[in-house]
Amino acid sequence: MKKAKYLLSIVLVFTVLFSTVACSNTPETKTGTATAQGFGGPITVTVTVTDGVLTDVKVEGPSESAGIGSIAVEQLPAKMLEAKSVDVDVISGATISSKAILAAAAEAYANAMGEEVGAEVKMAPGTYTNEVWAFSPNVKMEVAVTVSEDKILSIEVGKNGETEPILQNAIDLYIPRILENQSIAVDAITGATGSSGGIRLGVMKALEQALEAAESDPAAITAFQKPIPKVSGKTETLNYDVVVVGMGGSGSAAAMSAAEAQVAAGQEVSVLAIEKAGKYGGTSAVTSEMMAINPPRFMKDNNYEVRKIQLGVFERPLEDTRKDKSVYVDVEEMKSAWLEYTEGDAKEEMLDLMLNHSGETLDWLVYEHGFTFGKPQLGVEPSATYFCVYQYNDSFMDNKHIIITYFDTLYDHFTKLGGQYMLETEAYELLYDKDTKTVTGVKAVGADGTEYIINAKAVILATGGFCGNGEMTSELLSDEYYPLKGTWNMVGMTQNDGKMIASALDIGAGTYNIGMAPIVHIGGSRVLLHDFETYTVEIDGETKTVALNDVPMIMSISGNVMTVNKEGKRFTAETGLGFLEPWKGGPEFYSIWSDDQIQKVREEGFATVTVGAFINQGGVPTGYPIKELDEVINVAMEKGICYKADTLEELAAELGIDADNFLQTVETYNGYCAEGVDADFGKAADFLIPIKEGPYYAFVGAPYAYSTCGGLDINTKFQVLRPDGQTPINGLYSCGTDCLGVLLSEKKAYVTYGGAAQGWAYTSGKLAGESAVKNMVK
Numbered sequence: 001m002k003k004a005k006y007l008l009s010i011v012l013v014f015t016v017l018f019s020t021v022a023c024s025n026t027p028e029t030k031t032g033t034a035t036a037q038g039f040g041g042p043i044t045v046t047v048t049v050t051d052g053v054l055t056d057v058k059v060e061g062p063s064e065s066a067g068i069g070s071i072a073v074e075q076l077p078a079k080m081l082e083a084k085s086v087d088v089d090v091i092s093g094a095t096i097s098s099k100a101i102l103a104a105a106a107e108a109y110a111n112a113m114g115e116e117v118g119a120e121v122k123m124a125p126g127t128y129t130n131e132v133w134a135f136s137p138n139v140k141m142e143v144a145v146t147v148s149e150d151k152i153l154s155i156e157v158g159k160n161g162e163t164e165p166i167l168q169n170a171i172d173l174y175i176p177r178i179l180e181n182q183s184i185a186v187d188a189i190t191g192a193t194g195s196s197g198g199i200r201l202g203v204m205k206a207l208e209q210a211l212e213a214a215e216s217d218p219a220a221i222t223a224f225q226k227p228i229p230k231v232s233g234k235t236e237t238l239n240y241d242v243v244v245v246g247m248g249g250s251g252s253a254a255a256m257s258a259a260e261a262q263v264a265a266g267q268e269v270s271v272l273a274i275e276k277a278g279k280y281g282g283t284s285a286v287t288s289e290m291m292a293i294n295p296p297r298f299m300k301d302n303n304y305e306v307r308k309i310q311l312g313v314f315e316r317p318l319e320d321t322r323k324d325k326s327v328y329v330d331v332e333e334m335k336s337a338w339l340e341y342t343e344g345d346a347k348e349e350m351l352d353l354m355l356n357h358s359g360e361t362l363d364w365l366v367y368e369h370g371f372t373f374g375k376p377q378l379g380v381e382p383s384a385t386y387f388c389v390y391q392y393n394d395s396f397m398d399n400k401h402i403i404i405t406y407f408d409t410l411y412d413h414f415t416k417l418g419g420q421y422m423l424e425t426e427a428y429e430l431l432y433d434k435d436t437k438t439v440t441g442v443k444a445v446g447a448d449g450t451e452y453i454i455n456a457k458a459v460i461l462a463t464g465g466f467c468g469n470g471e472m473t474s475e476l477l478s479d480e481y482y483p484l485k486g487t488w489n490m491v492g493m494t495q496n497d498g499k500m501i502a503s504a505l506d507i508g509a510g511t512y513n514i515g516m517a518p519i520v521h522i523g524g525s526r527v528l529l530h531d532f533e534t535y536t537v538e539i540d541g542e543t544k545t546v547a548l549n550d551v552p553m554i555m556s557i558s559g560n561v562m563t564v565n566k567e568g569k570r571f572t573a574e575t576g577l578g579f580l581e582p583w584k585g586g587p588e589f590y591s592i593w594s595d596d597q598i599q600k601v602r603e604e605g606f607a608t609v610t611v612g613a614f615i616n617q618g619g620v621p622t623g624y625p626i627k628e629l630d631e632v633i634n635v636a637m638e639k640g641i642c643y644k645a646d647t648l649e650e651l652a653a654e655l656g657i658d659a660d661n662f663l664q665t666v667e668t669y670n671g672y673c674a675e676g677v678d679a680d681f682g683k684a685a686d687f688l689i690p691i692k693e694g695p696y697y698a699f700v701g702a703p704y705a706y707s708t709c710g711g712l713d714i715n716t717k718f719q720v721l722r723p724d725g726q727t728p729i730n731g732l733y734s735c736g737t738d739c740l741g742v743l744l745s746e747k748k749a750y751v752t753y754g755g756a757a758q759g760w761a762y763t764s765g766k767l768a769g770e771s772a773v774k775n776m777v778k
């Protein structure tokens with residue numbers, strides 16, 4: 001014991017002496033910075049080296065996915081500092097982001113130390129094939145990469161579960177860009193970032209394998225991770241009568257109808273459409289159906305029999321019980337039901353436009369521009385009672401590769417009339433003349449960095465809302481009726497980031513129901529796992545899939561447990577969390593499991609399994625014990641989608657929710673379970689299972705939104721209005737999701753009549769294009 005103390009004091013003296021010596025000189029501090037391409041965008045790493053020791057690491061990767069790449073951004077700096085080295089292990093499940101951070105950190109460190117970066121590139125020539133996760137949450141993408149000793153020669157995508165036209169876009173644009181620049185750090189294609197990310201991951205894995213096969217230094221991969229500098233300093237000025245921003249459903253309809261209106265008015269066509277993605281179509285090209293009310297030509301050409309339809313998850317055997325079969329929809333009846341549903345909030349004059357012009361819009365698409373729709377259906381929601389929903393190509397799911405060809409035809413017609421368009425061109429600001437209070441065009445930037453000043457007499461905003469922008473949804477969505485503020489998970493286009501809506505607000509545009517809930521049908525886990533391989537088991541002679549990645553999803557939207565919002569309160573019967581109801585909890589909610597329930601899943605499996613359509617990787621059979629549950633829970637905890645605590649109070653603290661409300665909610669819920677009656681939300685007694693002893697677990701669930709719903713205020717000419725709701729802003733128009741709120745209410749979900757969003761997109765687009773030209777002619 002004495003000896004140990006003596007040793008300790010020597011060490012202390014030595015340390016003090018050593019630090020005194022070190023402190024007597026000014027420490028030598030060097031910093032280095034480098035950038036590499038992560039999953040979502042560039043990641044910049046800055047390292048500080050003090051007296052040869054790594055003392056600080058800063059990582060900036062704002063575009064990495066929340067709960068996946070963001071974890072690498074948060075955790076790797078600490079790991080590097082702990083190891084005093086930039087050479088640490090990747091964070092599992094966030095491979096691309098981790099490797100980009102490690103590559104950038106290695107380069108930053110070398111820069112700081114004034115060392116040469118990069119080992120010699122020498123690969124074993126051949127073809128390397130890998131299966132990687134891309135956009136599809138349920139099917140991996142096969143990527144085959146052929147390399148020579150020092151070059152990527154070709155990239156082929158094999159089997160995959162991507163949305164066809166979107167993947168095609170990445171194949172057409174992204175692969176050539178990688179090959180041309182010999183870099184996987186080229187920008188992903190906007191609108192196809194998921195598929196681009198999969199291709200990048202496949203190429204990265206192949207390069208690693210090819211370097212390893214040649215026994216080369218793995219660090220040589222940094223030669224293929226150099227960001228490509230953008231052309232700067234080039235500005236072009238363009239002049240048009242009409243510029244349409246966004247080439248999804250509404251913008252494409254607006255551009256086409258504006259061009260047609262110019263032809264009809266005897267003018268030379270001067271319409272430019274711009275689109276930030278690599279391909280036109282937007283969300284509209286991945287949609288199933290549009291609403292149209294009694295399309296006259298289509299009705300005349302078709303008999304009124306409504307066919308029966310069976311669809312995977314949604315079963316719709318339709319019986320045509322209408323009394324008057326000479327029309328599909330009784331417009332007056334539908335209108336009063338709509339106004340009643342929206343509690344007087346919808347603008348009646350805008351609803352009239354939708355009801356009276358959506359039919360002719362469908363006819364226009366079909367007879368003038370070659371779209372194909374099936375016969376009218378009811379929407380999927382239980383309350384959808386009007387035959388007004390038309391499926392593209394007469395198919396609910398298998399139509400994406402067809403819809404894009406309709407857009408090809410539309411743009412063929414548009415350009416033949418003299419219309420022009422520019423892809424990969426993002427508008428970021430309105431040009432506004434303060435003296436005349438007139439919008440005079442837009443500023444935009446091209447993929448190569450070229451700046452465009454586009455002067456126009458009319459600007460039509462058709463940018464698909466602002467759901468892709470967490471700051472805007474946190475600021476502009478309202479907590480008045482539901483706790484909606486925050487960043488929303490999306491199945492829609494994350495590039496719809498509201499930049500131009502923000503610019504319109506900056507120049508004094510008014511809004512209408514901008515605070516209302518986004519469009520949502522399905523719910524799931526806040527973060528989808530990709531950490532476990534799916535396997536199959538034989539149960540009663542049947543082969544069933546076990547997708548452990550789906551377990552947190554099943555646990556976050558299970559009807560069997562109690563679920564609360566950020567206020568610690570229940571918000572729905574939990575049986576609706578998988579479909580239709582999850583939005584009521586806001587951008588995330590928490591499903592609470594007590595220890596006995598967890599043990600039951602481990603030993604007996606799930607009693608019921610709820611899966612979110614589109615986002616499940618195969619689910620797990622009911623009654624199949626999940627022996628790997630602890631492993632899954634550990635991964636879920638690492639990803640921030642599962643929390644565990646011994647007491648309910650501690651769990652509330654971990655989640656950051658109101659503990660008093662939460663405890664009260666549990667007590668009330670347990671009372672309902674004892675009585676077998678859910679007095680708040682009417683959940684069926686079979687699903688009322690009490691919360692017993694701890695430890696307790698909370699699984700973080702989330703609605704998956706298509707887009708926001710509310711937005712700019714407009715009048716019947718589709719002019720954007722000032723906050724007084726009366727005064728139009730000269731030169732500024734809007735259509736589609738950017739102004740869908742005029743048909744709706746902040747108190748309610750997006751209307752339950754399926755197809756309304758898409759019906760509005762085309763109808764409002766067509767009318768806005770005509771109106772912009774008509775106003776200009778005067």
Ligand SMILES: Cc1cc2nc3c(=O)[nH]c(=O)nc-3n(C[C@H](O)[C@H](O)[C@H](O)COP(=O)(O)OP(=O)(O)OC[C@H]3O[C@@H](n4cnc5c(N)ncnc54)[C@H](O)[C@@H]3O)c2cc1C
Nearest residue numbers: 246248250276282283284288289427464736737755757758
């Ligand atoms: C999976 C899914 C299924 C759906 N199914 C249905 C359905 O069956 N029925 C239905 O009615 N609705 C459905 N919807 C909703 C419907 O698709 C949308 O409401 C509709 O497509 C919106 O059309 P839009 O023109 O407003 O937006 P979009 O079609 O998204 O077009 C907006 C375009 O603007 C571009 N853009 C954005 N910002 C800029 C900028 N600053 N500069 C340049 N371009 C920009 C975007 O890249 C995009 O291409 C679905 C949505 C999703 C995600």
